[in-house]
Amino acid sequence: MDNAIRLFSTITNKSSYICTAMFKGxxxxxxxxxxxxxxxxxxxxxxxxxxxxxxNVCAQVANNRAMKIGRKLLHNMPNDYRNNNIVLNSAIDMLMKFGDAQSAERIFDSIKTKDIITYSAMIKGYVGNEMSEKALDLFEKIDLKLDDVIYTIVFNACSKLANDRAMKIGRKLLHNMPNDYRNNNFVLNSAIDMLMKFGDVQSAVRFFDSMKKKDIITYNAMIKGYVGNEMSEKALDLFEKIDLKFDDVTYISVFNACTKLANDRAIKIGRNLLHDMPNGNQNNNIVLNSAIDMLMKFGDLQSAERIFDSIKKKDIIIYSAMIKGNIYQVKKSELYM
Structure with missing residues (x-):
């Protein structure tokens, strides 16, 4: 990329095509x-x-500089592009990432011929801004063929709400989903997560068993779902069957399962998992928070303190885990006084 930047800087008359290629790179x-x-x-x-x-770049960063640049670009955009769905869909996505749902809605309402990507950008934005009821309101107005992105986003909205309306919409959408999407892990993983949030473990297991090629996200959805439904032994049963590289979510979910159980099996699994955890995962404060929480529940204050001391940038979550763990240990010792 450095060579491309140097070459780009030598070009005197940069065309729009060359600039676009550079920005994309x-x-x-x-x-x-x-x-x-x-x-x-x-x-x-x-x-x-x-x-x-x-x-897209402004949406990706979403800091003060990005917001200033993105808003300026949008304000100065020629009228010719205000009927271009590709441009406007990306603008909606950007504004939603900025947390500016009101401006995104204005652009959405101005689009004469909305496509499924327009609806996806709005619904995804509502979910990301904790406005899942609005996401479902808009979903129910769609009169277009749904794609895999819509299924995934609406399942996510239903997962977040998990109320009667969400359950009704989520189950109906899942029931009517074409067979084409029943081999799509992206869609099925979100469906499993939704069903687990509904407390419908049996249906989630059915979908899990039907999947030919399970990825780590599939296992994570199931393990996290078991833990959320107070079935942590089942979570550990499934964890021990995984033959894939773990990610941060796997570590967090299994540490949480071990924390809830805190029995001999959980202590053994939790310690082994923590011992073998790659350095790459040891820089994630959320992972380390769940590890500290687990060790405190095991009564291993010394190991928890070691992890705490090793963390360079401690946040409020890490301090909370230590404080909560110490309170737990004090209360536990008081029971035996």
Whole structure:
């Protein structure tokens, strides 16, 4: 990428095509700030190919600089592009990431011919902004063929709410889902998570068993669901069958299962998992928080303190885990006084 940047800097007359290619390359290499730096140096007007990339970068970062740039681009956007769904869909996604649902709604309402991606951007934005009821309101107005993104997002909205309305919509959507999507892990993982949130473990197990190629997200959804439904022994049973690389969610879910049980089996599994955990996962405060919580529940204050001391950037969650653990130990010792 460095060579591409050097080559780009030598070009005197940069066309819109070249700029767009450069922005896209920087975005794909996770260098959003470089995109902003480059944009500040440019005098060209972004076209309908460049704007969606820039809106996507602003959405990805969503800090003060990104918000300022994104809003300015949107404000100065030529009227010609205000009928372009690709541009407007990315603008809606950006505004939702900024937490500006009101502006996103204004753009959504202005679009004459909405496509399924327009609805997806709005519904996903509502869910991300903790407005899942609005997400379901909008979903019920769709008169287009649904795609896998819609199924996933609506299942997520139903998972978050888990009320009577959400259960009704979620179950109906799942029941009427075409067979094409029943082999789509992305969709089925969110369906499993939803069913677990509904307390319908039996249906979640059925979907899990029907999946030919289970990924780590599938196992995570099941394990997390078992823990949430007070079935932590089943969570550990399933964990011991995994033959895939664990991710942060796996560690957190299994540590939580072990915390809830705190029996001989859980202590053995939890300690082994913590001992073998790669360094990459040891930089995640959420993982370490659940590990500290687990060790405190095991009565292993010394190990919990070691992990606590090893954390360079301690946040309120880490301090809370230690305080909560110490309170638990005090109360536990008082029972035997």
């Amino acid at each position: 920087l975005k794909n290499n996770n260098m959003p700030e470089k995109v902003f730096d480059l944009l500040d140096q440019m005098t060209f007007k972004p076209d309908n190919y460049t704007l969606p990339i820039l809106f």
